[in-house]
Amino acid sequence: MKGIFISFEGPDGAGKTSVLKAVNQALSEQLGEDQVLLTREPGGDRIAEQIRDVLFDDQNTNMDPRTEALLFAAARRQHVVEDIEPALRAGKVVLSDRYVDSSVAYQGGGRHLGIDDIWELNEFAIHDLLPELTVYLDVPSEVGLKRIAQHRSDQVNRLDREKLAFHRRVRQAFLTLAKRHPHRIVVVDADVDLATVIQEVKQLIHSRFPSLLA
Ligand SMILES: Nc1ncnc2c1ncn2[C@@H]1O[C@H](COP(=O)(O)OP(=O)(O)OP(=O)(O)O)[C@@H](O)[C@H]1O
Numbered sequence: 001m002k003g004i005f006i007s008f009e010g011p012d013g014a015g016k017t018s019v020l021k022a023v024n025q026a027l028s029e030q031l032g033e034d035q036v037l038l039t040r041e042p043g044g045d046r047i048a049e050q051i052r053d054v055l056f057d058d059q060n061t062n063m064d065p066r067t068e069a070l071l072f073a074a075a076r077r078q079h080v081v082e083d084i085e086p087a088l089r090a091g092k093v094v095l096s097d098r099y100v101d102s103s104v105a106y107q108g109g110g111r112h113l114g115i116d117d118i119w120e121l122n123e124f125a126i127h128d129l130l131p132e133l134t135v136y137l138d139v140p141s142e143v144g145l146k147r148i149a150q151h152r153s154d155q156v157n158r159l160d161r162e163k164l165a166f167h168r169r170v171r172q173a174f175l176t177l178a179k180r181h182p183h184r185i186v187v188v189d190a191d192v193d194l195a196t197v198i199q200e201v202k203q204l205i206h207s208r209f210p211s212l213l214a
């Protein structure tokens, strides 16, 4: 495919949405808004957004972890087919707020379902479509959760509310994935001020794709 696929990952409150906003703006100014697709998981298209509503419904506290893993993977499949692949075929830059590594970290690590089993489940969903670059924003779990509690307490979802131990397992799984895929996943220290993180991420994207953010 002709386009460029970049995913952004991190524990809750790492700053993905804030960094993506800045990167999307800079890329849209350079390439034109129609050449950049900013999207998110779970979600993107109508069907995946409907699955997102089921996943984050506060009444669904009894959702089985495997059901949860299957729903995230199902939403991802729809997102790949309806949004990501068409945009890449059209030569666009795709920026995705979370992708397959989130399932491996949250369901594999956080929910104890196992990194390898969740990876295998998601291989069926993504059918070899991996990002060329995954920007992993790393923060201690306490820092991310504190940011959300301080600034975004009105938008807390079912997973944000999990205990600290869950979020620590999520971070450890992300770090394990970064070790397993050192070329694709680049760890960025996000426990510094936002302007510094944005600057570092822009430099990283430019160094990997010299025509971008030149
Ligand atoms: N480097 C930073 N330093 C201080 N505050 C930050 C930093 N990055 C983001 N924030 C703040 O932390 C809060 C969460 O940031 P943001 O929504 O970008 O994180 P996120 O990774 O997208 O979270 P989630 O995965 O839960 O959606 C926001 O209020 C944001 O302004």
Ligand SMILES: Cc1cn([C@H]2C[C@H](O)[C@@H](COP(=O)(O)O)O2)c(=O)[nH]c1=O
Binding pocket: 012, 040, 041, 042, 072, 073, 098, 099, 100, 102, 103, 104, 106, 107, 157, 159, 160
């Ligand atoms: C894709 C994906 C996401 N999650 C979790 C991670 C977060 O807690 C929420 C998404 O919230 P955001 O504010 O939109 O980042 O869902 C997950 O557990 N598994 C996944 O595959």
